[in-house]
Amino acid sequence: MLSDPPILSLDRLTKTFTLRPIFGRATQVEALRAVSLDLLPGRALALVGESGSGKSTVGRMIVGHHAPTSGRILFEGRDIAELTRRGDQMRYRQAVQMVFQDPFSALNPAHTIRHHLQRALSLHQPEADPETALREILDDVDLDPVSTPSKFPHELSGGQRQRVNFARALAVRARLIVADEPTSMLDVSIRKSILALMQRLKTEHGLSILYITHDIATAEYLAEDTAVMFRGQVVEKGPTAQVVGAPQHGYTRLLRAAVPDPSIRLTGSDAGFAQDARQVRAASAAAVRGMTEVSTGHFIADHAAGDHATAETERADA
Amino acid sequence: MRFLLKRLSFYAVAFLVAATFNFMIPRLLPGNPADIMLANSGGMIAPEARDALMATFGFIDAPLHEQYFAYLGSIFTWDFGLSIKFYPMPVADVLTQALPWTLFLTGAALLIAFSTGTLLGILAAWRRGQLTDVIASPTALALQSVPAVVVALCGLYFLSVRNRVFPTSYAYDPKLDPAFSWEFAASVAYHGFLPVVTLSVVLVGGYLITMRNNMIGQLGEDYLAMAEAKGLSDARVRYAYAARNALLPSVTALALSFGALFGGSLITEVVFNYPGVGNLLYLGIVGRDFPLIQGQLLIMTLAMLLANLAVDLAYVFLDPRLKRA
Amino acid sequence: MPDLLRTFLRNRKAAIGLAIVLAYVVVALVAPLIAPFDPIARVGRPHQAPSAEHWLGTTRMGRDVFSQLIWGTRTSLMVGIVAGLIVTAIGTAIGITAAYFGGLVDNVLNFFTNVVLVLPQLPLLLVLAAFLGQVGPWAIALIIGLTSWAWGARVTRAQAMSLKTRDFIQASAMIGEPTWRMILVEMLPNLLSIIGFNFIGSVIFTIITEATLEFLGLGSPLALSWGTMLYNAQTASAIMVGAWWEVLAPCAAIVLIGVGLSLMNFGVDEIANPRMRTLGNVAKALRIEKRLLRQRMQEANQ
Amino acid sequence: EETVLSALPEQVTAWVENFNPFNQTTTAPSVLHFMYEPLIIFNALDGGKPVYRLATGHDYSEDLSSITVTLREGVEWSDGEAFDADDVVTSFELALGNPALDSVGMAQMLSGVEKIDAQTVRFNLSTPSSQAMYQIVRVPIVPDHIWSKIDDPVTFTNPDPVGSGPLTEIRRFTPQEYIQCRNDNYWDAESLHVDCMRFPQIANNDQALAAASNGELDWMGSFLPDIENTYVAKDPEHHSYWLPGGSLVAFYMNFEAPEEGDRAAFNNVDFRRAVSMAFDREAMVEIAGYGYPTINQYPSGLGRAFHSWNNPEVDEKFGAFTQYDLDGARALLAEAGFKDIDGDGFVETPEGAQIDLEVIVPNGWTDWVNSCQIAVEGLNAVGIRANVSTPESAVWTEKLINGDYDMAINSVRVGATPFNQYLDSLHESNQAKSRFAASRYYNAELSGLLDAFTQTSDTEKQMAIMSDVQEIVGADMPLVTVFNNPRWYQYNTKRFTGFFNADNPVANPVVHKTNPARLLHLLALRPVE
Amino acid sequence: MSDLLTVEGLRVDYLTAGAPFTAVRDISFQIQPNEILGLAGESGCGKSTVAYALMRLHKPPALVRRGQILFEGRDVLSFTDTQLRAWRWSEVSMVFQSAMNSLNPVMTIFRQFHDMLRAHGPITRADAMDRTAEMLEMVGIPADRMQAHPHQLSGGMRQRVALALALTLLPKLIIMDEPTTALDVVVQREILQEVLRLREKLGFSVLFITHDIALMAQISDRIGIMRAGEIVEIGTASQIVTAPVHDYTRSLWDAMPILANAAEKGPAHAV
Ligand SMILES: Nc1ncnc2c1ncn2[C@@H]1O[C@H](COP(=O)(O)OP(=O)(O)OP(=O)(O)O)[C@@H](O)[C@H]1O
């Protein structure tokens, strides 16, 4: 299972944003602190964590939207910063595609679906017959190949739009899809079908998926592996069954506990949760010195003793 | 503070660019001011006399860069040389005499237009589709596309020429001497009425439309529903919440409208023979009064920059999000 | 595209505006056919009041005001459109370039734009017009075009900036679209309404400004345009001698086209800004609501 | 009760507090003549006869190389100091010593000014001329005891003026109005019945009209459109006007025009005559000029004001060429070989060169622009291709001086005799030196006659010379004169009487500062009752 | 007539360019004192429309065509403006979908409290400060933050402020329109716990609107399921969880991936 070499590895990736407010001094935001992850071919890695923990930043750095402050991104073993030849860069770009959270914003409202897919096809599959390829791709994502191409994005539902986004990644012949909360803006009722689509793309097309979410339940449904992030660091990672099923790190446990569970009724007297939350957050914010393997492939973070001084001041919730 | 410094340095550089531009323009103008001046006075003049006159006007044949530095220096010493049209008055004095009138005219018009426009814009948006909106908005729209010339001419024709309700010229009754008296103030108000109204009419439409659009943009916001849900009165929600927030983009629009304000005041002053700087500029251009044109453009630019700066400051003041405690 | 047009025309204001503007365009196109007289020939006595023969009277020079107005439409409209095109082209190019490339390019262009924006425009135009000497309408169009783009550049930039952060721009970058295609094919169509807005606004501005420059005597008195008509009326003291038709005719022409164009802009605005679209329904709902409320109160009182 | 006369001598946007009489541009318009009395006023409407003011006589030396002027006795300056020859000498030395003050050109005309005794001054001329006195009297006479102490008379604004004229006291001064009142030491006080003059600031014709029709102005000189209706009709009993002819307006053709065809055409007298016949002078006067100018159909361009100088033979021989006659013009052109060869509807020169005339006129000079349009209508009608162009007045002047034009409308000042207009426009030595002599017409015979005119003060001889001049000009038609500009003058008899008018044409009635005779006019006014 | 709120046959239309769009059709339900009623359904089914109409906050082109809203027996729809203003917030308050947008961005937190307090009776500034401090501390925010502007607080803090605002006048009913969708699960849980605690302490009713039925099941007493403007099913929380009647309710449960070990405990899967 672990025999395949990773298609993409993140090696101690760090990203620091410098905020220059109109007033006051510039502040540094450490969005990522030495994040290391491996993505394996044909598998999905779920990245979960609280809002603002740096999940999207990881995704955006993979597609080259931000350059790392330090650390490396290795694509099939090669540092992408060293891909100097245009051909190599193109190949990497093509191989890694992103599917965004907001399905509407990802499609150009001025153009039809045909435009979106055909451009991808003509750029990356010039040899294929455009109409046939188009039909096949739409079939792949369960869209009506006859009526869909001539529609404009606003004539499609959110779920359909998200399917078009996946179709575009297919048209480009991507091998890795970074899906940043692809279902969070969709109706509950169709969420699962998009997850099913990703599942199918993974198994049938052998795509790797980096699935960014804060919904552990969907991570469990889709991903073989899960990494939990908190304040820019990976605090726990490993096979989903273990990370979600038997969480070891405090924050993962907290996260796990907070997931709404219809079978448990909440009461007002359960004040312990908030207290726990405060403590766990404080403890988990400290710098990670290393990871301990608690079982095969399942790592949890060792935090430095002292409080890690983050430059962000507005972070703490209470 | 960084923000202010940044803006200030922008204005400084912008001023330099504009000043350089101003320097270039009159030097490229055809025609010689001394000749024009003499032609106007109807004299045939000997070349020696002409050259001597040129020299007294400060037309030295120095290399361009020397002229340029002398010019830049003049900005700081407020010494723009002697006016040709108003010889031997220094340009600075001519301008100083005219400036208060323009400030009065533009200030009053701006105040009137901005407050009425904004208020009507608020009402039109609040009662959108209702009477205020149905009447005010299209009217504003029409006014917005009426040139100042047209408004001024119509005002002049109907209110000064046909029915002698208002005077056709001057900033106050020439028989009076400027003084802090009611009589003088009344005269200023009486003479300023038409010019101020003209200018306000030209400007008000723009402010109304801007404010209305900003307000409509705010109307769907949750915090307004929240304010209403809190049981606040309609007026309070409208002014303290919606209008207050919609004002922000309006203030930016205000900065953009200064160009129109200056242009409008120029025309108004010319039509109503109002002794402001716009009128002077026009005279300067017609009379090729280079020193006057130069000084003129310079202070107009300066005024534009100051006005923009004021708006920047107002914006910072109005929007706490920019402050960061 | 036809979809856009339909939305545009469904808007009553826009439709009226378009009708007005089209009427002007038609007049401009067929001016030689419909003008009853040669606009520069002396065809009547000086300052004849409007009559069956001279619908809008004659000028001080005994020229037919109506014919002048019709020919003037041609000039004024053309000048407006040409300058509008220049303004829009420069503004759009600078705005999009600055927004798309960002960084240093943006800093430089944006600075430049802001500088132009804080220059007192009309005074500068006056000086420039005087500098060029006898400036015909075309020169005026050119001057206005070259000096008035900053506002358009600014709004286009703002719009393009927000467009650039939209995911679909990133998405097409990821599939490897070349830069020019990103700008022309992906961004431009989404900026059409702001460009249209800018264009229409520039046309209004130019028509007004041209009239103003000519009125001040800085244009060519020989040109046939509304501004020149105003200028000639002014120098003939038409207002003072009671020849109101000589002044009011060009004024009315300017105001009407201004209103027409503004109405169109309203339409564009409502297309671009969906919140503006529902105004009619709002009024209707309010009326019904009021009626229902009255009913309910009555019932409650009984 | 003081009598105050409201006058509008010129339109400005603000009065500038400058009472330096040497300044030609921004000095208050009531400084010359009213504040500083001239030596002599030559009355053009009275055949150029001298009216002695500060002087009591002037004598040319036999060889016309010097002029001796005797000064009036008993004249005092407004501060009580006596007026004498030192004042005159100082005044001329100021002009001679400061080019910027020498707007009349004394430096070329005079070789020196000598005080003979307290009441006598001699002017030594650089070249003998019988015309010199006309120029000399234009120099203002200022008090020696003040001006000899001024460091820089060029920039001096003379804030507390001391003068010899009727009105020397500035009672009130604001940019929008000033009032100038009686000189208590005025030598001719018994003639003066006006206590003060009020000068309101008025910026343009429209405002002038508004003020005038309201009856606010007593004495003015503005272009008032449709004057009968807008001004006279407002108060027919008191509002009146008189527009005697003034400077000569003519179309200049450049004998050295840049384009070959145009040049050839202009050098052909028949072409020039045809041009003249194509001009509808009446329309120019009636439509472009509101009927205010005086039509000028003298083939010699003499003008109605100088009719007493007219040579009727010239009228007889060449009169047809100044009549509006399109057919005649066409015939003349055809006869002279100007034909439409290329069929574009416009004639070419006999040699086949294209003719394409650009008529330049200063932008903003509306009556002239309209005259040019009427001229071009006529030219086009007879088959001469022409169009109007309106450069800025500065550019127009430059083009005239540099000869960079085809045809232009232009004006020449008229003097006390017809001599000035011919000298300024047609004398060889002036050609290409000023805008008045822009046609580049060189005629030695004509120049000789004009020189001879200056060499005699005998009226008979002068008449004979002028006849010959008219003969040459009429035959050659170097300029196409069209009309004489009106002298702008309106008055209101509600508060004052005695105004000059067509029935009482004592002198040039204009209140503008270029007219010294306005002093005579002022002294002729009497308050009502 | 012990119902706190009774909604009878409520219909809300949106007037559009074409035919009016009926967003809420003939909805009826009751809320008892001290009860939490959940309203769930997919996006666009009309949940917010109901919430706004209940407080008569709906804005044209929305139009309440028909129906009755009785609050303690009084007919809300026939309130005069004055009655309405007095009733709002003192008896019914609301927590909006996104706290980010429901707080006025240019006013300090205190001013937003002060404004509201003043609208409901005379109060001195000092008293208002005390009250604000008290309310903020109740939801776990240090009182000194009252001079902050909303943008200076984190999302979770803002949501708590909104909650504090809603509770200040001790209303009988609080309408919560998706109060936690913008937050992550941990924060969401913290806030809901807070709500429940306060309810026990203060005793108010809640109309809780969300699309997350698992969450709803955790806190509501009764649940209504909405679809396309209608309530298709309404029942006690345990009935909706364990024995949903309507197909649509079942499909909602099916569409949600449920954590594996949670599923073991709960019977939701077993239909
Ligand atoms: N371009 C940027 N400039 C400055 N700071 C940034 C930028 N992008 C992200 N950040 C900061 O980096 C941190 C991580 O942001 P990121 O968007 O990766 O979080 P996330 O885990 O995806 O959160 P969410 O679940 O809300 O999407 C945040 O504190 C954010 O404010």
Ligand SMILES: Nc1ncnc2c1ncn2[C@@H]1O[C@H](COP(=O)(O)OP(=O)(O)OP(=O)(O)O)[C@@H](O)[C@H]1O
């Ligand atoms: N101004 C409007 N004009 C026309 N239709 C509207 C308007 N506002 C809302 N609607 C429609 O009314 C319906 C109900 O909207 P509502 O906001 O109540 O849904 P919701 O259930 O709260 O959805 P969400 O979960 O997304 O908040 C939707 O179909 C929506 O499209």
Ligand SMILES: [Mg+2]
């Ligand atoms: Mg994210």
Ligand SMILES: [Mg+2]
């Ligand atoms: Mg909602």
